[in-house]
Amino acid sequence: MGYAQLVIGPAGSGKSTYCSSLYQHCETIRRTIHIVNLDPAAEHFDYPVAMDIRELISLDDVMEELGLGPNGGLMYCMEHLEENLDDWLTEELDNYLDDDYLVFDCPGQIELYSHVPVLRNFVEHLKRKNFNVCAVYLLDSQFMTDITKFVSGCLASLSAMVQLELPHVNILSKMDLVSNKKDIEDFLDPEPRFLLSELNQHMAPQFAKLNKALIELVNDYSMVSFIPLDLRKEKSIQYVLSQIDNSIQYGEDADVKIKDFDPEDDDE
Known part of the structure; x- marks a missing residue:
């Protein structure tokens, strides 16, 4: 493999x-x-x-x-x-x-x-x-x-x-x-309601339904992460x-543990 x-x-x-x-x-x-x-x-x-x-x-x-x-x-x-x-x-x-x-x-x-x-x-x-x-x-x-x-x-x-x-x-x-x-x-990992609110503020009112459909599409496919x-x-x-x-299931047989990474951690 x-x-x-x-x-x-x-x-x-x-x-x-x-x-x-x-x-x-x-x-x-x-x-x-x-x-x-x-x-x-x-x-x-x-x-x-x-x-x-x-x-x-x-x-x-x-x-x-x-x-x-x-x-x-x-x-x-x-x-x-x-x-x-x-x-x-x-x-x-x-x-x-x-x-x-x-x-x-x-x-x-x-x-x-x-x-x-x-x-x-x-x-x-x-x-x-x-x-x-x-x-x-x-x-x-x-x-x-x-x-x-x-x-x-x-x-x-x-x-x-x-x-x-x-x-x-x-x-x-x-x-x-x-x-x-x-x-x-x-x-990085936003709520759909936050995205929709932000998008509506940047777009004209006539695009409200389109904005809602776009955010639902993005959210349904887990694309907001x-x-x-x-x-x-x-x-x-x-x-x-x-x-x-x-x-891709690489190294599943290896006993390797990786500590969680905090994006806000500035340490090397």
Whole structure:
């Protein structure tokens, strides 16, 4: 049985930085993970790349040869990956053991997680290779200081959850850049009535019924719970990793206990 994280989220949400910090944390605690680059446009890495989509296809080559722009070129690359997925994954995964832990650093184009089937098919291939997979959705914490942005972020995450049909962990990244954490605390695990009240105050009266329907949708799918991640704190990284491990049943046979993490705890 293998284990995998699919690290997704909007462009600029900190996916590659998360992967790098996770690798460093696991190296410190002497735990082996392998980071896989699924972004054909990536150029620089702060972590060792175990598998790289650019060995199969590169965005620069596609743009030059086909005259496509960045977005069209990336979609072409991902479709090419989908067409060659079985051969590529089989060849690459032969280098790893059955119990290896892979972290896939994905592109930031939101359509890949909402309505384009490439990543969904990718996940199905991983499952057929006997991998337990979790979607790790990163959202920039600075995006959460406004109720309308919060609801938008929730709906984007919900769209990815419905499309991929995976255990799903929502993470608020870049907490170290938030100057006033009280602005964030209200949105970490809010009550639906609080969300509706805030949304109604920001929207015109004619949107009241729509606001109610949106908040009910978010609440029904348990999408109002986010885990804050401060990469300066080892305990924060450890807590996030423990939640992800639990969702994919990693280390169930190991007698490991992880102390609860308090997001307000400033100690290292």
